[in-house]
Amino acid sequence: MIVPQVIKRKYASGFKAEVALRPGFNENFFGIMVDFGSADPQAVAGSAHFLEHKLFTKKSGDLAHDFETLGADCNAFTSSNETMFYCQGSTHTPKLIELLFKLVGEPYFTTENVKHEVPIIQQELAMYQDDPQWWVNDALKRQLYGNSLLGLDVAGTQASISQITAAQLAQVYASQYVAGHLNFIAAGDFSKNQVQTIFRQVTKLAERYFKAGRPLLRPEQPAGHLRHQTLTNRGSNYFGLAVRLPHFTPFQGSRDLAQTLLEFMLDAEFGQMSAWYQQQQSQQLLNSSLQLTMEYARQGNCLLLTGVSQQPDEVLAAIKAQLARPLASVLSPAQFELQKKASFAHTVRSYNDLSLWAIELAEAALDGDDPYDLATKLDALSFSEYQAACEQLMQAAKIGSAALGGSD
Amino acid sequence: MLNRTIKITPNDKFSTAAVGCFLRLPLTRHNLAYANLLTRSQLNMTLDYPTVSQQQRELAQQYDLNFDAGIQLFGKQLIISYTLDLVEPSMVLDPAYTYESVIAVFSNLVQHPYFDQHVIDLTKRQLAEEVTELMTEPENVAYQQFFDHWYQAMPDYADNLPAALAELENATPASFSKFGESLQTVPTVILGQARDAQQMQAICEKSFHQVGLSQPFASPEVTIPAESAYQTQVEVKHYLQSQLLLGYGYHGKMPLMAQVVGLVLADYLAGDQSSRLFVQIREQLGAAYEIDASCYANNSLLLIAAGLDQKQVPAAKTLIQEEVTRVQLGKIDLVLLRKVKRGLLDLHVASADQQSWLLLQALRGELLPGYRKFDCLQAIRQVTPAKLKAFALNLFLNESYLLK
Numbered sequence: 001m002i003v004p005q006v007i008k009r010k011y012a013s014g015f016k017a018e019v020a021l022r023p024g025f026n027e028n029f030f031g032i033m034v035d036f037g038s039a040d041p042q043a044v045a046g047s048a049h050f051l052e053h054k055l056f057t058k059k060s061g062d063l064a065h066d067f068e069t070l071g072a073d074c075n076a077f078t079s080s081n082e083t084m085f086y087c088q089g090s091t092h093t094p095k096l097i098e099l100l101f102k103l104v105g106e107p108y109f110t111t112e113n114v115k116h117e118v119p120i121i122q123q124e125l126a127m128y129q130d131d132p133q134w135w136v137n138d139a140l141k142r143q144l145y146g147n148s149l150l151g152l153d154v155a156g157t158q159a160s161i162s163q164i165t166a167a168q169l170a171q172v173y174a175s176q177y178v179a180g181h182l183n184f185i186a187a188g189d190f191s192k193n194q195v196q197t198i199f200r201q202v203t204k205l206a207e208r209y210f211k212a213g214r215p216l217l218r219p220e221q222p223a224g225h226l227r228h229q230t231l232t233n234r235g236s237n238y239f240g241l242a243v244r245l246p247h248f249t250p251f252q253g254s255r256d257l258a259q260t261l262l263e264f265m266l267d268a269e270f271g272q273m274s275a276w277y278q279q280q281q282s283q284q285l286l287n288s289s290l291q292l293t294m295e296y297a298r299q300g301n302c303l304l305l306t307g308v309s310q311q312p313d314e315v316l317a318a319i320k321a322q323l324a325r326p327l328a329s330v331l332s333p334a335q336f337e338l339q340k341k342a343s344f345a346h347t348v349r350s351y352n353d354l355s356l357w358a359i360e361l362a363e364a365a366l367d368g369d370d371p372y373d374l375a376t377k378l379d380a381l382s383f384s385e386y387q388a389a390c391e392q393l394m395q396a397a398k399i400g401s402a403a404l405g406g407s408d
Numbered sequence: 409m410l411n412r413t414i415k416i417t418p419n420d421k422f423s424t425a426a427v428g429c430f431l432r433l434p435l436t437r438h439n440l441a442y443a444n445l446l447t448r449s450q451l452n453m454t455l456d457y458p459t460v461s462q463q464q465r466e467l468a469q470q471y472d473l474n475f476d477a478g479i480q481l482f483g484k485q486l487i488i489s490y491t492l493d494l495v496e497p498s499m500v501l502d503p504a505y506t507y508e509s510v511i512a513v514f515s516n517l518v519q520h521p522y523f524d525q526h527v528i529d530l531t532k533r534q535l536a537e538e539v540t541e542l543m544t545e546p547e548n549v550a551y552q553q554f555f556d557h558w559y560q561a562m563p564d565y566a567d568n569l570p571a572a573l574a575e576l577e578n579a580t581p582a583s584f585s586k587f588g589e590s591l592q593t594v595p596t597v598i599l600g601q602a603r604d605a606q607q608m609q610a611i612c613e614k615s616f617h618q619v620g621l622s623q624p625f626a627s628p629e630v631t632i633p634a635e636s637a638y639q640t641q642v643e644v645k646h647y648l649q650s651q652l653l654l655g656y657g658y659h660g661k662m663p664l665m666a667q668v669v670g671l672v673l674a675d676y677l678a679g680d681q682s683s684r685l686f687v688q689i690r691e692q693l694g695a696a697y698e699i700d701a702s703c704y705a706n707n708s709l710l711l712i713a714a715g716l717d718q719k720q721v722p723a724a725k726t727l728i729q730e731e732v733t734r735v736q737l738g739k740i741d742l743v744l745l746r747k748v749k750r751g752l753l754d755l756h757v758a759s760a761d762q763q764s765w766l767l768l769q770a771l772r773g774e775l776l777p778g779y780r781k782f783d784c785l786q787a788i789r790q791v792t793p794a795k796l797k798a799f800a801l802n803l804f805l806n807e808s809y810l811l812k
Contacts, residue, residue: 024421027758062691063679070746071754073680090757119694119717126648127697127715132544236544238538272464280785281460288531290525308537336466348423348495354761 003372004351006119006361009199013212014180015333018179019188019195021363022354028188029354030096031086032104033362035183036176039080039150039299040217044120046156047172048107049078050164054116055085058108063099064155069255072096078154080297082363094195097186097201098361105209107173109166118162125155131327133306136402139229140304143400148222150299179206180214187358212216219298221246226400228316239312239403241305247395248301252377256369258393259294260378264339265390266292268331269322277395278323285315302405327390331332333383340378347375412621413774416609419601419763424493426607426763427600429518429616430771431488431591432597432625436564441575442587445487446521447477449531450490455520463517470510471495471502475517481567482775483630483706488591490518491767496603507602507611523585532576539570547715548812550651556657557641558709558807565632565707597768598618601763602664625774627676631661631662634708640808647812649715654728655807658708658799664778668787669799670710676740676746676796677701677731678712682747685712688727695720718812725808735800740793751801752788 003268038048042195056063066081067074072089085104089096128134138153145151170318184202226244250257270276272289280286309315322330350357350371364371412469419425433439457463467473474493481484492514497505506586542548550566559566602608634657662670678685678701699714716724734740759765773780 027761035432064680065671068682068751071750073751073755079449088758090754116694120690120697123649123695123715123717126717130546130647130649130715131776234544236541238541261542266712273461278459278461281530286531287530287537308541340466342468342472344500345495348499349474349493351423352763 001082007195010367011179011203011206012208013206014214015182015184015206015210016365017184017199017206018186018361018365019190020185020196020358021190021195022351022357023189025189025354026154027088027090027354028093028096028190029086029088029188029358030100031084031185031358032100033183033185033191033359033366034104034177035081035181035366037079037081037083038152038154039148039297040176040219042149043168044163045149045152045160046154047157047164047168048083050117050121051169051172051265052076052078052085053121053193054109054114054169055103055107058102058106059114060149063103066099067096067402070095070332074089079263080094080150080154080299082366084362086355086357086359091246093198094201097198098205098247101205104177104206105292107170109169111166114164114166114169114365118164119360121161122158125153125158125161128153128155132236132404133238135231135234136240136404137232139402142399143229143402144242144244144302146224147220147301148220148299149226150297151223175215177210177357178213178215179210180212182206182210183362185358185362186360187354203264217298221300224354226398228400229334230403230405231380233400233405237308237310237312237405239307239309239316239401241316241399242406243303244304244398244400245325245393246398248393249298251389251393254369254374254377255367256371256374257377258389259296260343260374262294262390262393263292264302264386265327265331266294266305267339268274268335270305270319273335276318280318285309285311285318306367312405316401316403323397323399327387327394331383331387331390336383336386342380344375412613413597413625414601414609414612414616414621414782415598416600416605416612417770418555418605419496419603422601422763423496423499424763424768425496425600425602426494427492427514427598427602427608427612428767429490429598430769431620432627432775433486433488433591434597435484435486437487437568437572437611438575439486440479440567440569441572442579442584443479444535444536444569445528445531445579445584446573447479447488447490448479448535449527450477450517450521451475452534453522453623454517454528456516457521458522459603468511468566471500473513475514477517482627483632484565485627485630485775487771487775490562491516491764493763497756498603505603507608511608511611511615511643517654519616521588523581523588525581525720528579528584531575532579535569535573535576539573544649546645546649546651549645550713550809553641553643553811554653554655554711554807554809557639557809560637561637585778592618592620593623594620595623595625597625597771597774600766601766617711617760626777626779627775628777630706630776632707633656633660634806636804636806638806642812644812650718650721651713651811652716652721652725653711653713653807653809654693654725654805656710656712656732656803657806658710659802662705662708665787665790665797667703667705668784669791669795671706672745672752672788672791673750673796673799674701674703674710675752676735676745680705680751681784682744684731684741684744685728688731689714689724693720693723695724695728714753721810728804729805730805732800735796736803738793738797742793745791745793745796749762749788749791753785756785756788
């Protein structure tokens with residue numbers, strides 16, 4: 001496989017930076033990923049996400065306008081254990097990098113501007129909650145992790161959003177936005193000289209804005225009550241099943257590799273090529289395939305299977321029965337080889353989407369993973385090692401489920 | 409040999425190659441219904457791969473070929489679109505994986521649909537399920553209702569999938585097959601990008617034989633005029649957010665330069681975070697998380713949409729209308745206009761980093777007369793406050809739709 005070049009630096013302060021080269025691309029991507037998200041310790045649910053919104057506000061106004069003046073686009077997102085700030089533009093590289101560091105490194109929280117943001121975030125949450133699927137996903141997360149931070153929406157709740165104050169944001173910012181939690185990434189078509197210039201500038205800006213250190217996050221492992229829930233009918237036939245994985249651990253030193261193997265397993269069990277799916281389709285219990293994902297976070301790990309059916313209870317029972325079967329009767333060496341091909345193709349395709357590629361690289365760097373090392377390990381893995389790994393990772397798995405369809 | 413439109417251009421940039429086969433037919437409810445049935449069925453199974461599992465296995469064998477089939481609407485024209493995204497064989501160095509092996513699969517998928525009753529039944533169930541799920545989301549409901557009202561006098565153009573599905577109620581293998589066979593003669597083009605463009609071109613020429621490839625693909629008649637018939641609609645379904653859609657019609661056809669002005673105006677009103685309505689409705693009023701404006705050039709429509717706090721709907725609606733009026737009066741924020749133009753120029757340059765966008769541009773170049781030679785970057789630079797004002801003066805508020 002032809003692998004694009006990625007140049008990495010690590011600073012004494014704990015700050016990390018990398019430049020990923022993608023020759024021929026017009027646009028450049030710059031991002032800072034913070035190793036802190038909605039499920040990490042914070043006094044009020046939704047603080048990490050609120051912080052992500054509020055860092056755009058500076059004393060001079062909305063910093064997004066400064067990016068736009070340069071013809072660049074900027075945005076941010078929050079996940080369970082990460083917050084990412086990024087911008088994309090084809091010119092003004094030094095100015096964009098400077099603005100990005102200012103965005104992440106210069107907080108300006110006031111009582112007034114925090115109060116002003118509350119209804120905007122409440123509208124964001126309302127927008128998600130108007131989607132019936134949100135309620136199933138929410139129920140599954142709460143079953144898995146209770147009312148802990150990982151069990152709640154990234155944005156928090158309508159009530160918690162209104163409890164957030166400037167002082168709380170400042171406290172969270174001071175404790176978590178430190179050099180050891182931050183990873184800078186640039187991706188694009190840069191010359192050797194430009195790479196050096198970027199690193200020089202990043203070194204100065206990291207020193208200016210971020211104090212050294214890496215606070216140790218000691219995550220709790222919250223647990224909810226796994227069961228079946230029938231939720232209020234919202235006109236949708238969406239359902240979901242969650243599997244808690246208490247024995248999920250890195251495989252050959254990589255959580256990404258463990259995640260990939262479990263997703264292979266799910267695909268073998270329930271994907272479009274599986275005997276199970278063909279049977280569900282022939283019985284008209286499922287018309288379209290399930291969404292199959294494995295999610296890991298510091299606070300807990302799970303498999304999620306979601307789909308649409310007019311008879312969700314029957315499908316959920318069939319999923320549970322399938323999961324109870326020994327893996328040896330489900331997995332096959334031929335399919336494993338096909339899945340390796342698909343994974344290889346995914347890696348090759350990822351080079352074409354500059355922003356997604358850069359975000360994947362930044363996530364991997366925070367996890368201590370290397371996507372190309374992962375591809376090599378996967379290629380070398382035998383079928384028996386794969387099967388043994390899945391059996392190990394699935395040990396003591398517990399299941400919960402939820403479907404829409406109850407009365408109002 | 410007749411002159412057939414198959415154009416593969418060199419790919420020096422991407423790790424994947426892309427090939428698209430596009431068929432043009434008039435947009436009618438019947439065509440919309442059957443084109444959806446056909447393309448969706450081909451995503452399931454085809455004559456050479458008669459089960460879902462067989463088809464998926466074949467795609468997986470070819471390094472997870474990314475095959476897509478669907479429809480695109482360009483005003484009065486419906487485009488059946490088959491696209492293939494493949495890992496460049498030079499990235500793999502597997503002797504069994506070549507352009508020939510990939511195009512053999514692609515041409516089978518495209519040219520040999522499976523006109524069988526059980527395929528029809530499965531696909532109809534999938535489409536119905538998709539519509540049901542889409543219509544549980546208020547934003548989708550609002551857009552569907554908006555366009556139904558907008559095109560109540562011309563329902564063929566409403567892109568109404570639920571209504572189109574009614575057309576399929578009595579679909580049979582015979583009616584399905586008749587539709588499929590009729591596509592042999594409709595104007596068709598094959599476009600793509602590959603590292604070895606010459607080789608890919610030769611393989612596509614050997615593999616695709618539709619008569620339609622020799623038909624002229626460009627369509628002089630794309631624009632659907634906006635008929636002036638102001639209406640205001642309110643529906644109550646008790647969602648958490650209200651969906652407000654304001655539709656401004658555009659008098660007459662929108663030439664390519666005017667389309668660019670429309671694009672600039674849409675971004676000026678509700679594009680980035682500096683845009684007029686984003687600042688006023690989200691940042692100042694705190695009434696919304698998202699607000700959007702789009703210029704549907706082929707539909708002669710400028711559409712402004714927002715998901716709003718119920719209590720703030722009247723204020724937000726007033727702000728939107730006032731802002732359009734300000735542009736009509738020539739009261740234009742010049743700093744913002746410069747910013748918007750700069751952003752669009754950058755976006756245009758950045759879009760060339762997306763293979764799917766390049767394929768779409770190639771399709772537009774074949775479909776829309778004059779498009780290939782049109783310099784979009786130059787046109788963006790040439791947008792002035794006067795042009796923005798003239799465009800806005802040609803708009804008329806034609807529909808207000810509110811879903812609560």
